[in-house]
Amino acid sequence: MSRRAPQHDVDEHRLEVEEPPEAVAGPKAVAVALKMAVEQMGLRRTSQTLRRLNQVDGFDCQGCAWPDPAPGHRHAAEFCENGAKAVTEEATLRRVDRDFFAAHPLDDLRDRTDYWLGQQGRITEPVRLRPDGTHYEPVSWDEAFATIAGHLRGLDSPDQAVFYTSGKTSNEAAFAYQLFVRAFGTNNLPDCSNMCHESTSVALAEVIGIGKGSVSLQDIHDAELIVIAGQNPGTNHPRMLTALEIAKRNGARILAINPLREAGLVRFKNPQKARGIAGRGTELADLHLPVRINGDLALFQAIGSLLLEWGCVDRDFVERHTVGFEDWAAHLRTLDWDVVRRATGLDRAQIEEAARMFRDSSATVTCWAMGITQHRNAVATVKEIANVAFLQGNIGKPGAGLCPVRGHSNVQGDRTMGIWERPPGHFLDGLRDEFGFEPPREPGLDTVAAIEALRDGEAKVFFGMGGNFVSAAPDTEVTEEAMRTADLTVHVSTKLNRSHVVHGREALILPTMGRSERDLTGGRLQRVTVEDSMSAVHASHGPLSPASPHLRSEVDIVCSLAEATLGDRHDLPWAAFRSDYTEIRRRIARVVPGCAAYDEKVDRPGGFVLPHPPRDSRTFPTERDRAIFTVSPTEVLQVPEGRLLLQTIRSHDQFNTTIYGLDDRYRGIRNGRRVVFVHPDDIEAFGLRDGQRVDLVSEWEDGSERRAPSFRIVAYDQPRGCAAAYYPETNPLVPLGSTAIGSNCPTSKSVIVRLAPDTGGTDAQVSDAGSVIAGDAKRTVEPDQLS
Ligand SMILES: Nc1nc2c(c(=O)[nH]1)N[C@H]1C(S)=C(S)[C@@H](COP(=O)(O)OP(=O)(O)OC[C@H]3O[C@@H](n4cnc5c(=O)[nH]c(N)nc54)[C@H](O)[C@@H]3O)O[C@H]1N2
Ligand SMILES: Nc1nc2c(c(=O)[nH]1)N[C@H]1C(S)=C(S)[C@@H](COP(=O)(O)OP(=O)(O)OC[C@H]3O[C@@H](n4cnc5c(=O)[nH]c(N)nc54)[C@H](O)[C@@H]3O)O[C@H]1N2
Numbered sequence: 001m002s003r004r005a006p007q008h009d010v011d012e013h014r015l016e017v018e019e020p021p022e023a024v025a026g027p028k029a030v031a032v033a034l035k036m037a038v039e040q041m042g043l044r045r046t047s048q049t050l051r052r053l054n055q056v057d058g059f060d061c062q063g064c065a066w067p068d069p070a071p072g073h074r075h076a077a078e079f080c081e082n083g084a085k086a087v088t089e090e091a092t093l094r095r096v097d098r099d100f101f102a103a104h105p106l107d108d109l110r111d112r113t114d115y116w117l118g119q120q121g122r123i124t125e126p127v128r129l130r131p132d133g134t135h136y137e138p139v140s141w142d143e144a145f146a147t148i149a150g151h152l153r154g155l156d157s158p159d160q161a162v163f164y165t166s167g168k169t170s171n172e173a174a175f176a177y178q179l180f181v182r183a184f185g186t187n188n189l190p191d192c193s194n195m196c197h198e199s200t201s202v203a204l205a206e207v208i209g210i211g212k213g214s215v216s217l218q219d220i221h222d223a224e225l226i227v228i229a230g231q232n233p234g235t236n237h238p239r240m241l242t243a244l245e246i247a248k249r250n251g252a253r254i255l256a257i258n259p260l261r262e263a264g265l266v267r268f269k270n271p272q273k274a275r276g277i278a279g280r281g282t283e284l285a286d287l288h289l290p291v292r293i294n295g296d297l298a299l300f301q302a303i304g305s306l307l308l309e310w311g312c313v314d315r316d317f318v319e320r321h322t323v324g325f326e327d328w329a330a331h332l333r334t335l336d337w338d339v340v341r342r343a344t345g346l347d348r349a350q351i352e353e354a355a356r357m358f359r360d361s362s363a364t365v366t367c368w369a370m371g372i373t374q375h376r377n378a379v380a381t382v383k384e385i386a387n388v389a390f391l392q393g394n395i396g397k398p399g400a401g402l403c404p405v406r407g408h409s410n411v412q413g414d415r416t417m418g419i420w421e422r423p424p425g426h427f428l429d430g431l432r433d434e435f436g437f438e439p440p441r442e443p444g445l446d447t448v449a450a451i452e453a454l455r456d457g458e459a460k461v462f463f464g465m466g467g468n469f470v471s472a473a474p475d476t477e478v479t480e481e482a483m484r485t486a487d488l489t490v491h492v493s494t495k496l497n498r499s500h501v502v503h504g505r506e507a508l509i510l511p512t513m514g515r516s517e518r519d520l521t522g523g524r525l526q527r528v529t530v531e532d533s534m535s536a537v538h539a540s541h542g543p544l545s546p547a548s549p550h551l552r553s554e555v556d557i558v559c560s561l562a563e564a565t566l567g568d569r570h571d572l573p574w575a576a577f578r579s580d581y582t583e584i585r586r587r588i589a590r591v592v593p594g595c596a597a598y599d600e601k602v603d604r605p606g607g608f609v610l611p612h613p614p615r616d617s618r619t620f621p622t623e624r625d626r627a628i629f630t631v632s633p634t635e636v637l638q639v640p641e642g643r644l645l646l647q648t649i650r651s652h653d654q655f656n657t658t659i660y661g662l663d664d665r666y667r668g669i670r671n672g673r674r675v676v677f678v679h680p681d682d683i684e685a686f687g688l689r690d691g692q693r694v695d696l697v698s699e700w701e702d703g704s705e706r707r708a709p710s711f712r713i714v715a716y717d718q719p720r721g722c723a724a725a726y727y728p729e730t731n732p733l734v735p736l737g738s739t740a741i742g743s744n745c746p747t748s749k750s751v752i753v754r755l756a757p758d759t760g761g762t763d764a765q766v767s768d769a770g771s772v773i774a775g776d777a778k779r780t781v782e783p784d785q786l787s
């Protein structure tokens with residue numbers, strides 16, 4: 001399979017490569033964020049929004065899920081460069097209105113990148129694409145709901161519809177949405193989690209009894225050792241750097257485990273402090289282990305075996321709170337160090353140095369993200385991380401614990417609210433008892449299974465609550481084809497993206513408010529609630545007036561759709577939900593475990609923290625009522641001669657498929673995204689040269705090949721045999737069938753590729769990269785029209 005790169009995306013005439021910086025954040029970060037904000041929002045709106053971001057009486061950043069400091073400990077500017085970009089992206093004054101759609105037929109929009117589409121601005125009214133239509137056209141809300149309801153009611157079975165969620169949706173909208181979907185009759189609720197931390201959720205649920213992390217922000221501050229594995233906080237969770245700085249000041253050591261020496265793990269200049277502006281900043285990682293991609297399972301086994309050998313065992317914890325220790329220890333005693341060396345690319349001395357850091361710490365927090373979860377053996381790797389924590393009793397005590405760092409700002413809350421294709425029985429019992437109908441019990445489709453069902457004609461309607469399914473999902477060509485076979489695709493969105501232009505026979509875009517906007521649904525000022533990566537739940541109120549008077553909130557959209565589809569079936573309180581979200585919170589309090597008195601508790605300054613038995617009392621609600629040591633085989637991911645193991649990552653200028661700009665400052669890239677980072681010796685061994693353009697061709701076990709054209713080779717330090725390139729440009733390379741065992745998460749961090757002669761796009765005479773802001777995107781509203 002192959003596809004041409006969009007011409008304006010092949011930016012070889014502008015792309016610049018320089019040395020990555022030695023420190024991150026600092027005044028440069030503030031300057032970059034403010035420039036982008038003022039360009040798109042104007043001065044007044046910039047100050048109006050950023051002032052309220054992450055404040056107790058303000059709104060929750062729609063960027064990442066990193067927690068806020070306790071009330072009283074927040075800065076006047078409690079946000080990071082990338083948080084400011086996320087707000088700008090939403091609060092921009094650019095607009096996509098009916099004239100835009102009239103001027104841009106789908107044939108035109110289909111050739112645009114996600115960057116161009118996103119830069120056009122906020123969508124202002126609902127639009128519809130009729131069967132065989134050439135343009136999206138305005139449609140009334142009522143007609144839109146009637147169209148969707150007509151399709152849904154016409155299905156042979158509710159299981160022929162798929163209801164996706166991205167992780168920005170508020171708890172109120174998520175709860176109402178899953179209630180609607182289950183009342184309609186299906187558990188087909190795939191979400192972005194299925195491509196993200198699903199491996200974590202599955203592994204932790206099995207071994208500690210709950211699929212969430214066990215630490216608080218205070219634990220990070222108090223830790224003696226912080227391990228950061230497969231995560232790039234400088235870009236993806238920049239406010240974590242402030243917590244790491246505090247921890248360092250308190251004496252913590254930091255161990256970074258990452259094939260790349262990410263600038264954000266090296267040195268941090270806190271832009272909120274004079275010291276950060278003037279001085280050299282804080283040294284972060286004490287040790288960086290440049291692990292080979294996918295070597296973490298073997299690495300944690302090796303660390304475990306050394307700790308065992310050195311007698312570093314918390315006997316009391318192991319005896320009182322765990323099962324399976326003996327089997328695990330026996331397995332590690334047979335560990336083959338040659339296999340470890342090949343899997344990790346590290347020698348024994350390096351691993352011993354890391355193990356000594358564990359040995360010398362009596363309170364260790366281990367953090368991880370996509371570098372761990374998006375591999376074939378990801379679930380086993382997370383369990384191995386847990387094994388090492390159990391060994392030293394590093395869970396359920398101050399300064400210690402397991403810390404999966406989540407992605408989307410409310411992805412964890414959405415799951416708590418029931419956005420889950422495999423809901424636990426007790427959750428469904430709760431819904432039944434509260435709402436008096438029998439919810440479906442059959443597990444639904446996750447993201448990969450949903451694509452397969454669409455592809456095979458088994459699913460016919462796709463409904464997306466936020467997100468950009470087509471670009472975010474693996475195997476772009478297969479996914480796009482699957483979407484095209486649908487009878488109807490619907491997206492509740494703030495901005496245009498590729499999922500709107502690769503559509504079913506009929507398509508709708510329902511424009512919604514973002515979190516920065518004042519929600520006056522039902523004629524009253526509504527607030528919503530969200531949960532961060534550390535299970536803290538709190539309220540969020542947007543300060544801005546909505547991007548257009550025709551927008552509706554996600555809650556409103558769900559309730560209206562439910563009324564149109566279900567009529568008075570099951571007699572559910574949609575009108576009450578819509579007129580006052582307090583009514584939804586009252587129901588959440590009665591259905592969702594740990595949420596008693598929800599509405600009162602979320603209003604406390606800083607909100608409240610959901611219960612977590614391992615963290616709170618060292619109780620482990622697993623099948624064995626204890627924490628479970630598990631045994632996994634030590635593996636080496638085999639890469640054939642002449643091939644590379646490619647990981648697909650985020651640049652500093654994007655939020656998932658939303659591209660803020662074309663720079664990746666911390667990796668020394670300017671003005672381009674089609675780059676592939678390769679070790680200089682590998683470049684030479686392949687007879688290639690730095691700066692050359694190549695196609696990336698992935699090879700899958702069934703013999704099929706996938707091609708992503710025209711990437712510029714950039715020599716970059718990392719373990720031999722490894723490579724990195726940006727997502728989503730590389731999603732065409734990830735085979736749909738290549739997923740993690742146990743969680744079905746696409747293996748976006750281990751794709752076997754070869755570098756092939758460039759076939760597409762090199763003839764680009766003019767790079768359009770710089771001109772995306774030109775033309776239609778100039779159609780902005782005046783700031784004075786808004787308040
Ligand atoms: N600004 C910004 N913030 C974001 C996002 C964004 O796109 N932009 N996305 C949000 C979302 S949804 C998520 S899930 C998170 C993602 O946050 P991250 O997980 O930090 O995101 P990635 O860019 O995928 O980076 C993965 C990191 O793992 C490393 N890595 C890759 N393979 C391996 C491996 O085999 N072993 C080890 N040890 N390391 C490996 C990579 O070098 C890289 O540093 O960020 C969230 N926050
Ligand atoms: N190759 C590869 N693929 C990956 C990954 C990877 O590392 N490598 N990472 C995976 C991960 S971790 C994740 S989480 C997924 C992300 O997958 P998604 O969550 O589906 O993707 P996003 O890019 O975050 O979605 C952006 C769109 O959301 C809409 N939006 C923004 N704000 C709002 C809002 O407030 N409400 C509504 N209704 N819509 C809004 C906008 O229209 C915007 O275009 O991608 C996954 N795919």
Ligand SMILES: [Mo]
Binds near residue numbers: 192195197406407408
């Ligand atoms: Mo994510």
